[in-house]
Amino acid sequence: MTPDVDVQTLRLLVSVAERGSLGAAARELGMTQPAASARVRAFEARWRVSVLERSPRGSRLTEDGEAVVSWARTLLHELETVRSSLLALGEERRTGVAVAASLTIADLILPRWLAELRARRPQVSPRLHVVNSDTVAAMVRDGDVDLGFIESARTPPDLAARVVGHDSLALVVAPGHPWARRRTPLTLEELQAATYVVREPGSGTRSTFEAALRRQPDVVLEASSTSALLGAAAAGVGPAVVSRRAVAGDVERGRLAVVPTELDLRRPLTAIWDRRRRLRDAAADLVLIAAEASREA
Structure with a gap:
């Protein structure tokens, strides 16, 4: 199998193009100059191209090196986009929770539960959808929300459920x-x-x-x-x-x-969720808060 491209060496070559020397590029990336030189030599041997011309006055990119840097900039930009998107997604999963609730629960009961969730997890930002019980179940099935609360006597058999009040x-x-x-x-x-x-x-x-x-x-x-x-x-x-x-x-x-x-x-007032998906921590906490509030009432 062909090894993947060495991304760190691509970063090094882009830095050479921007800094004007291998030594400056090595310092920017926290490498020693010998280590940077070894990386470049290994890259050239692996891909059978010459990317740097070395001389007593320093190093400069060859024509092939300029082409590699051009491709590398595109790749590194895409990698940064993926990295940023993953960080944002992880933060959303950590701090966000989408909830659907039927009218009575949403109007008269859920606000107190959400206030307690906020007190326990100040970083959490819930998103609430107020719909009827059948639509709550549909949104849970479709993955539009993490958690639903219904007031129907009939619990959807395909969903996980817990009576909370x-x-x-x-x-x-x-x-x-x-x-x-x-x-x-x-x-x-x-x-x-x-x-x-x-x-x-x-x-x-x-x-x-x-x-x-x-x-x-x-x-x-x-x-x-x-x-x-x-x-x-x-x-x-x-x-x-x-x-x-x-x-x-x-x-x-x-x-x-x-x-x-x-x-x-x-x-019954019932919390429902997709049994195939693990409840996020904030959603699991909200179920516990609802059950605790019922016991205290």
């Missing part, structure tokens, strides 16, 4: 709605007969409600925003199903009322 949904209506004064839980049959203001398909809230209702709900309004759902419910468009965390303030102010039901509307 729990949440529950609430059925809410405007104060003037007939259900607002309900004291006994609504039955499954009553709930199946109603129409709702709900999140879009693919959201964890929607899938949890559908599983509890045992069918797809009749929808009067579909929205991808929790604030839009709450606004529609408060305006009397219809009952809405949202996280209890998200509606607590509106219930306290009397803008909405929680309706008791027979449904089990609890759901």
Whole structure:
């Protein structure tokens, strides 16, 4: 097999061209002049070319040497580009973490987790994508993010997962709605007969409600925003199903009322990642922080 080109000797020859002498080039690269001379002789013998003319007045590049230096400059520039890119990539892998989270988690829970991650790892710069649970899983599969958080009762079987907490949904209506004064839980049959203001398909809230209702709900309004759902419910468009965390303030102010039901509307909060890829340190820390916060709650 043909040996690779000696990059250090190429650096030496480029330095000779820039400094005007082998001695000056050797000093720039931290070599002794005898060592530099030996390198050049070995290079010439290996490639059967003469690159330097030596004389009592010093050394200068031959015509072949000038050609080698021209090629070397191009190669060394590309090597520097690769080196810089690798350093930048390594720094990004060390300090960056891309996270996708479903709406409820991103709005109401994840900010506290990210604040704790920042306290533990000040050098980390997270990037957050707020999408529904199905899209979170797709982004994890595609490698667009390192880590995802979903609030769906169904965990994608092809992804690694860890439950880091729990949440529950609430059925809410405007104060003037007939259900607002309900004291006994609504039955499954009553709930199946109603129409709702709900999140879009693919959201964890929607899938949890559908599983509890045992069918797809009749929808009067579909929205991808929790604030839009709450606004529609408060305006009397219809009952809405949202996280209890998200509606607590509106219930306290009397803008909405929680309706008791027979449904089990609890759901896990789950961290998901690609089992084929090792979690970055920052992402692994974020999973631990989320689990710790749940135990302390």
